[in-house]
Amino acid sequence: MRQTREAAYAKINLSLDVLGKRPDGYHDLRMVMQSVSLCDQVTLTLEEGERLKLSTNLGFLPVDDKNIAVIAARAFARHTGVDLNGLSIHIDKQIPVCAGTAGGSSDGAAVLRGLNRLFETGLSREELARIGEEVGSDVPYCVMGCTALAEGRGEILTPLDPLPDCWIVLCKPGFPISTPELFRAIDGVKIRCRPDNGGIMSALKAGNLRAVAQRMFNVFEQAMPAKRQSTIEEIKNVLIQHGALGACMSGSGPTVFGIFAQQNQAELAAGELAGSYAETFVTRPVDYRV
Numbered sequence: 001m002r003q004t005r006e007a008a009y010a011k012i013n014l015s016l017d018v019l020g021k022r023p024d025g026y027h028d029l030r031m032v033m034q035s036v037s038l039c040d041q042v043t044l045t046l047e048e049g050e051r052l053k054l055s056t057n058l059g060f061l062p063v064d065d066k067n068i069a070v071i072a073a074r075a076f077a078r079h080t081g082v083d084l085n086g087l088s089i090h091i092d093k094q095i096p097v098c099a100g101t102a103g104g105s106s107d108g109a110a111v112l113r114g115l116n117r118l119f120e121t122g123l124s125r126e127e128l129a130r131i132g133e134e135v136g137s138d139v140p141y142c143v144m145g146c147t148a149l150a151e152g153r154g155e156i157l158t159p160l161d162p163l164p165d166c167w168i169v170l171c172k173p174g175f176p177i178s179t180p181e182l183f184r185a186i187d188g189v190k191i192r193c194r195p196d197n198g199g200i201m202s203a204l205k206a207g208n209l210r211a212v213a214q215r216m217f218n219v220f221e222q223a224m225p226a227k228r229q230s231t232i233e234e235i236k237n238v239l240i241q242h243g244a245l246g247a248c249m250s251g252s253g254p255t256v257f258g259i260f261a262q263q264n265q266a267e268l269a270a271g272e273l274a275g276s277y278a279e280t281f282v283t284r285p286v287d288y289r290v
């Protein structure tokens, strides 16, 4: 029996801009991504056996070919020719589901990294990221991790200077968001405000946490229904009142996060939000390339 374990880290969007719709139906994006320490654990076990098996700690997740971990494993097998019979994947999920924090994409990326190790196929991170493009738009970023500018569909990646160390409060409101629906909604919205991606990248270069946090912006917030926007704003207000340097929605939402220089302020904000929103976490930036 051979076994390997990979941490699948969540991500936040320090910014998200939608530049326009493409002929292939996807949208061109420009966004600054950051990995955080909140993670799922993905365990891959190879034994004598007949077929690929998947299990998770959450009963409501699919464990068939619809799960992105299985889609990633099959893509890896197509590219490398390895035999997936006898492979078991177990995912211990901690990242909230359908939250805009790349939980699924990160599991898919962890499967690609883990299979590369398990089968000793020796692919580079860049090669794994290219396989990830077939699995989902955020998967290439999740293969690479850390702080990066993502462009195109999300697959054109430029590493950036790391976010200075800080505490990040994540808070997922209870309502669901459909990513394809939100993309459709933004096609019908006149985008009035866009993130200052250049300013964020300069602030990262200067190691200026406050200047990064003050520039965080996600155009999807403008495409949410008014009722949802007010919940997002309420969470942001709680974060700012507790001393967050900035607050923003992540990805296609609905998770909202705040960036804090002080741990005690982050803990107090999370304590208050947890009273209304069970899926509230205090986390930190992480660099998993090293």
Ligand code: C5P
Binding pocket: 025, 026, 027, 028, 029, 135, 136, 137, 138, 152, 153, 154, 179, 180, 183
């Ligand atoms: O690539 P992924 O399967 O994660 O994308 C989910 C959906 O999000 C797509 O079907 C598409 O509707 C939308 N999307 C998009 N443009 C992107 C990424 C995703 O329109 N760059």
